[in-house]
Amino acid sequence: MIYQEDLKKAQDQSKSTKSFLQKLKKKKPKDLDNQFHELHNSTFQEIDCLECANCCKTTSPIFQISDIERLAKTLRMKVPAFIEEYLKVDEDEDYVLTSSPCPFLGADNKCIVYESRPKACREYPHTDRKRMYQITSLTHKNTMVCPAVSRIVEQLKIVYD
Numbered sequence: 716m717i718y719q720e721d722l723k724k725a726q727d728q729s730k731s732t733k734s735f736l737q738k739l740k741k742k743k744p745k746d747l748d749n750q751f752h753e754l755h756n757s758t759f760q761e762i763d764c765l766e767c768a769n770c771c772k773t774t775s776p777i778f779q780i781s782d783i784e785r786l787a788k789t790l791r792m793k794v795p796a797f798i799e800e801y802l803k804v805d806e807d808e809d810y811v812l813t814s815s816p817c818p819f820l821g822a823d824n825k826c827i828v829y830e831s832r833p834k835a836c837r838e839y840p841h842t843d844r845k846r847m848y849q850i851t852s853l854t855h856k857n858t859m860v861c862p863a864v865s866r867i868v869e870q871l872k873i874v875y876d
Contacts, residue, residue: 770860774860781834
């Protein structure tokens with residue numbers, strides 16, 4: 716995998732990254748969202764998700780009912796059949812995929828249901844949201860899944876440390 720070094724670094728620095736993000740959560744710097752958004756934009760000019768697709772290979776999005784209905788329609792399935800074939804309920808009572816990699820990930824790392832993909836996939840990796848301080852735990856987890864998030868957080872450390 717082309718971005719393996721980013722993910723390895725994130726794994727190695729997991730504790731310090733978690734601590735850094737917890738400090739940001741407490742401080743709530745007023746320019747934090749702008750910093751995240753600028754770094755998000757510049758990082759995604761360097762990183763090609765189709766060369767990686769680690770998120771699709773290793774994690775499951777949460778499927779809302781609206782996602783399930785949309786995907787079932789796209790695949791010309793009834794909702795109960797879609798749920799039975801692709802989903803399970805996790806410990807948080809959320810619908811998630813029964814297996815990974817995602818069954819909708821093509822061999823070329825393209826999503827075969829891209830236009831109908833779940834909201835969680837549309838918003839991933841969540842580094843361009845408002846009130847980023849509210850999702851520091853999720854951001855920490857995502858550093859070990861997404862090389863872009865790992866790079867963004869490493870650059871934030873330079874800004875805020």
